[in-house]
Amino acid sequence: MMYTVLLPAAGSGKRMGAGQNKLFLELRQIPILIHTLRVFEQDSKCKSIVLAVKKEEQTFIEQMLIKHHITKVVAITEGGAERQHSVYACLKSSPDQGIVLVHDAARPFIKQVVIHQLVQTAEESGAAVAAVRAKDTMKKVENGIIQETVDRESLWVIQTPQAFQYALLEKAERLADKDCFLGTDEAMLVERLGEQVHIVESTYDNVKMTTKEDLLLGEVILNKHKQGD
């Protein structure tokens, strides 16, 4: 099954503190945004890419796409104040009403095998998200005091990509927008409709480039991938 990927890239990178959109920072001389785009450019099952960007960054990004031979971007739309708004803007520009995959442009290390499993699961069941098992002991804390230890067996750390049948995501985004509900991922919007969202086990190296430490980790992951891992 072919899919379209929606890539929100209109953030500010405040936690990275680089004074610019963190997606323009380079890992091995290639911008993070291009590392992410290359995954989908090279995936024969990806038919198109829709990007949400800041208006003032659009020309720069268009030049970047040409320089790095990225050909699958079919629409570039203006992002919104929050990530969710940027994803919704992408969805409205999607030429494809089959399976859509939402992926943070800030996660450059996603593996094709995980993407394909997500697409297949979403095709069969409607919605699927990438996730890894929680590794640490997890506790609920209020005012600095532990309230309880949460059973780790049932806890997963949620990532992107998140894959959906178009009609389901469209309904979830539309209703969230109408209700002014803001979620931190798309699964939350679908969950509030009472629909099931399936987990696809991902890898711990699908990290989101969020703070400076992640850049060091990113270089290590790139080296690991270069050695065929």
Ligand SMILES: Nc1ccn([C@@H]2O[C@H](COP(=O)(O)OP(=O)(O)OP(=O)(O)O)[C@@H](O)[C@H]2O)c(=O)n1
């Ligand atoms: N209004 C926004 C906010 C975020 N994003 C995108 O959503 C992804 C995940 O967001 P996050 O890691 O939070 O990025 P930033 O918002 O850039 O970072 P910060 O929260 O530290 O400012 C990134 O690819 C980012 O560009 C977006 O398109 N529009």
Ligand SMILES: C[C@](O)(CO)[C@H](O)COP(=O)(O)O
């Ligand atoms: C969507 C996400 O990447 C899943 O882990 C995450 O929720 C984005 O959150 P952020 O607050 O924008 O970092």
